[in-house]
Amino acid sequence: MSTRTDTRVKELAELFVRFLETNTAPDGLFTDDVLLDLTVPLWRLQSRGRDELVALRRRSHPFLGTVPRYRVDPTPTGLVLEFEESWEDEQGTWYCRELMRAEIRDGAIGEASVYCTGDWDPATQEAHAREVSLLRP
Numbered sequence: 001m002s003t004r005t006d007t008r009v010k011e012l013a014e015l016f017v018r019f020l021e022t023n024t025a026p027d028g029l030f031t032d033d034v035l036l037d038l039t040v041p042l043w044r045l046q047s048r049g050r051d052e053l054v055a056l057r058r059r060s061h062p063f064l065g066t067v068p069r070y071r072v073d074p075t076p077t078g079l080v081l082e083f084e085e086s087w088e089d090e091q092g093t094w095y096c097r098e099l100m101r102a103e104i105r106d107g108a109i110g111e112a113s114v115y116c117t118g119d120w121d122p123a124t125q126e127a128h129a130r131e132v133s134l135l136r137p
Contacts, residue, residue, distance in 0.1 A: 005074065008107060009078075012102070012104065013079065016081060016102075017027040017083065019057070020061075020064070020065075020067050020083070020085060021052070021065065021066055022064065023062075025050060025053070025054050025119035027111060028108055029104055029108060030050045030053060030109050030110075032049065033049055033110070034049065034109055034112065035047075035048055035111045036052075036056065036112050036114065039113070039115045039116065040116045045060075049059075061085070063088060063089050065094075067085055068086055069083065069084045077104065078102045078103040078104040079085070079100075079102050080099065082097075082099050083098055083099075084097050084098075085098065091094070092121070093125075094119050094121055095119075095120045096116055096117055096119050097117045100112050100113065
């Protein structure tokens with residue numbers, strides 16, 4: 001992959017992280033007809049078009065949060081983005097890990113498949129911390 005393409009991949013990753021943190025899609029992130037295929041534990045959802053994708057995001061993650069960690073890798077036709085999200089609601093701090101494989105078309109994400117571990121409430125995170133010793137964050 002060329003340096004020019006690698007630069008755009010990094011820019012798209014940064015724009016996507018901004019989208020996750022604000023629930024607003026920055027200009028140039030998605031094509032108008034973007035296809036999202038979202039898999040969460042025990043469920044699968046799809047949307048077509050930028051507005052529908054943003055609406056799906058807002059329904060599934062109405063609380064704004066942060067992306068404390070992410071990693072992006074270019075592919076021959078797009079990118080793979082591994083990321084974590086954290087947000088607060090009346091129950092406390094929630095957490096999830098996700099992986100996205102995206103196809104880039106005309107410099108924007110035209111298709112994305114996202115796989116989510118599911119949302120971990122504070123009790124799940126506490127149980128995990130007690131029962132599992134991770135080798136790295």
